[in-house]
Amino acid sequence: xxxxxxxxxxxxxxxxxxxxxxxxxxxxxxxxxxxxxxxxxxxxxxxxxxxxxxxxxxxxxxxxxxxxxxxxxxxxxxxxxxxxxxxxxxxxxxxxxxxxxxxxxxxxxxxxxxxxxxxxxxxxxxxxxxxxxxxxxxxxxxxxxxxxxxxxxxxxxxxxxxxxxxxxxxxxxxxxxxxxxxxxxxxxxxxxxxxxxxxxxxxxxxxxxxxxxxxxxxxxxxxxxxxxxxxxxxxxxxxxxxxxxxxxxxxxxxxxxxxxxxxxxxxxxxxxxxxxxxxxxxxxxxxxxxxxxxxxxxxxxxxxxxxxxxxxxxxxxxxxxxxxxxxxxxxxxxxxxxxxxxxxxxxxxxxxxxxxxxxxxxxxxxxxxxx
Amino acid sequence: xxxxxxxxxxxxxxxxxxxxxxxxxxxxxxxxxxxxxxxxxxxxxxxxxxxxxxxxxxxxxxxxxxxxxxxxxxxxxxxxxxxxxxxxxxxxxxxxxxxxxxxxxxxxxxxxxxxxxxxxxxxxxxxxxxxxxxxxxxxxxxxxxxxxxxxxxxxxxxxxxxxxxxxxxxxxxxxxxxxxxxxxxxxxxxxxxxxxxxxxxxxxxxxxxxxxxxxxxxxxxxxxxxxxxxxxxxxxxxxxxxxxxxxxxxxxxxxxxxx
Numbered sequence: 001x002x003x004x005x006x007x008x009x010x011x012x013x014x015x016x017x018x019x020x021x022x023x024x025x026x027x028x029x030x031x032x033x034x035x036x037x038x039x040x041x042x043x044x045x046x047x048x049x050x051x052x053x054x055x056x057x058x059x060x061x062x063x064x065x066x067x068x069x070x071x072x073x074x075x076x077x078x079x080x081x082x083x084x085x086x087x088x089x090x091x092x093x094x095x096x097x098x099x100x101x102x103x104x105x106x107x108x109x110x111x112x113x114x115x116x117x118x119x120x121x122x123x124x125x126x127x128x129x130x131x132x133x134x135x136x137x138x139x140x141x142x143x144x145x146x147x148x149x150x151x152x153x154x155x156x157x158x159x160x161x162x163x164x165x166x167x168x169x170x171x172x173x174x175x176x177x178x179x180x181x182x183x184x185x186x187x188x189x190x191x192x193x194x195x196x197x198x199x200x201x202x203x204x205x206x207x208x209x210x211x212x213x214x215x216x217x218x219x220x221x222x223x224x225x226x227x228x229x230x231x232x233x234x235x236x237x238x239x240x241x242x243x244x245x246x247x248x249x250x251x252x253x254x255x256x257x258x259x260x261x262x263x264x265x266x267x268x269x270x271x272x273x274x275x276x277x278x279x280x281x282x283x284x285x286x287x288x289x290x291x292x293x294x295x296x297x298x299x300x301x302x303x304x305x306x307x308x309x310x311x312x313x314x315x316x317x318x319x320x321x322x323x324x325x326x327x328x329x330x331x332x333x334x335x336x337x338x339x340x341x342x343x344x345x346x347x348x349x350x351x352x353x354x355x356x357x358x359x360x361x362x363x364x365x366x367x368x369x370x371x
Numbered sequence: 372x373x374x375x376x377x378x379x380x381x382x383x384x385x386x387x388x389x390x391x392x393x394x395x396x397x398x399x400x401x402x403x404x405x406x407x408x409x410x411x412x413x414x415x416x417x418x419x420x421x422x423x424x425x426x427x428x429x430x431x432x433x434x435x436x437x438x439x440x441x442x443x444x445x446x447x448x449x450x451x452x453x454x455x456x457x458x459x460x461x462x463x464x465x466x467x468x469x470x471x472x473x474x475x476x477x478x479x480x481x482x483x484x485x486x487x488x489x490x491x492x493x494x495x496x497x498x499x500x501x502x503x504x505x506x507x508x509x510x511x512x513x514x515x516x517x518x519x520x521x522x523x524x525x526x527x528x529x530x531x532x533x534x535x536x537x538x539x540x541x542x543x544x545x546x547x548x549x550x551x552x553x554x555x556x557x558x559x560x561x562x563x564x565x566x567x568x569x570x571x572x573x574x575x576x577x578x579x580x581x582x583x584x585x586x587x588x589x590x591x592x593x594x595x596x597x598x599x600x601x602x603x604x605x606x607x608x609x610x611x612x613x614x615x616x617x618x619x620x621x622x623x624x625x626x627x628x629x630x
């Protein structure tokens with residue numbers, strides 16, 4: 001297959017369809033709408049299900065019902081819409097159903113704006129809906145990677161009967177890049193045993209997230225958490241750049257990771273040994289490599305398009321062994337490579353400290369820009 | 372005494388589709404009647420093995436325990452959305468939701484209007500007993516003016532608490548809704564009429580004619596503070612004037628159905 005110039009949202013939609021998506025339910029919201037629009041034409045063309053729901057609440061609950069049939073189903077939205085989906089996501093998790101959702105993150109809180117942001121990290125990675133559950137979170141940094149992760153998302157969802165989120169941001173959704181979309185896969189023919197379909201005279205199946213007897217609920221929670229341990233052991237994905245001889249490491253995901261890579265390359269040109277760790281799975285988080293780096297490098301710079309959300313996960317692994325600094329832009333502002341370069345130079349020039357909180361120091365520096 | 376060999380004829384038995392378990396519904400509650408009618412209709416249509424039910428949140432949250440058909444349990448109010456997801460992927464299957472008035476007409480109003488307006492091929496069994504039964508009898512969107520509930524302790528004051536929603540009348544305005552009727556379960560005659568309506572609703576789905584809903588006026592003796600017999604009278608005297616029984620939407624195609 002040849003590469004084509006394609007928009008991120010459209011590419012993910014087409015990749016999902018070619019990965020055997022049988023039903024899509026969604027609601028328009030910028031900056032993810034092209035994903036819905038593309039499937040509104042393509043799904044019916046192929047005799048597959050497309051429903052524009054009455055709300056994101058409706059969409060995610062349609063996904064909930066559709067996932068009960070064991071087929072490949074998904075929805076997509078952007079931050080405010082994903083907030084509305086949190087109810088359904090919790091129910092899907094509690095019923096142990098495979099489903100994929102895409103969050104094309106925009107500036108917030110509230111209506112915020114429609115510019116690229118990463119402010120949903122805590123919501124998606126550490127919670128969102130009520131109750132004990134985890135979501136596999138994949139964070140692409142290019143249109144091609146988004147395409148590749150889309151097929152993977154369905155495989156992982158089915159393998160672990162889990163929710164998988166592809167967390168992009170407005171720039172990845174909107175930007176056009178050359179990408180190669182894999183060929184059309186045949187639809188899944190095997191329906192899992194647990195899926196509802198009508199008894200046809202056989203044993204009744206029922207799918208629910210209700211367990212009124214607390215010991216039953218606890219057993220479910222235990223099963224979810226031991227499955228999560230399995231996911232942590234097997235599914236960590238990240239990309240390292242110049243890590244072998246790195247003395248300092250930048251940690252960033254998605255667009256922030258990509259911008260940071262430009263800065264890291266510029267730093268390398270100046271002879272400073274800086275590497276980049278770009279987590280691809282935000283959950284499970286790449287703890288092991290980060291832990292390894294914490295033993296050998298001199299310090300870290302976390303770069304995000306939020307106020308330091310992944311930062312806390314990095315600090316949890318580094319545990320004060322090495323200095324961790326932070327640089328972020330918020331509210332839909334995308335950092336320039338030059339800004340990140342300045343921050344790297346500040347880090348490498350020292351002095352470094354493990355005292356205090358890197359967010360406080362960053363906010364103090366931001367006062368010059370925003371104060 | 373002479374023993375005579377009288378041939379027995381079964382005139383009444385539990386539909387096989389209903390599980391022979393102890394009911395969790397209160398004495399005098401008509402949920403059991405509604406369950407039975409749905410069960411009888413599914414059996415008579417030969418649809419038991421072909422059906423998927425969607426339970427809702429409220430007293431009927433455990434509806435799935437009583438029916439020997441595949442079942443799923445929806446979030447509060449979202450049964451029509453969940454049923455949409457199932458039916459669109461399994462169009463040959465019969466899919467129904469079973470929802471109470473708080474679930475359908477309050478928190479789930481968006482989902483029921485969406486499903487009806489899209490003309491989803493679903494059958495909705497809608498139980499209207501004018502209160503939130505499961506949580507102990509709070510004011511529902513269907514609570515009558517002046518009716519005392521635990522959250523309208525001095526009686527529903529429509530100037531402060533709004534007016535009851537007439538759901539069937541409202542949904543009947545939607546083009547996608549093919550069959551919307553209101554029946555009652557407060558006496559034998561109405562129970563028989565209710566069964567006929569439920570049969571029609573499932574036939575409408577089977578024949579692909581559009582969205583179908585049967586609203587069933589039901590009793591809630593426990594939360595109304597009445598005996599079973601008094602509760603049935605209360606339906607007749609209090610509910611019928613505000614919620615008149617009738618056919619609110621019969622699409623032309625449904626009108627031509629010969630059952």
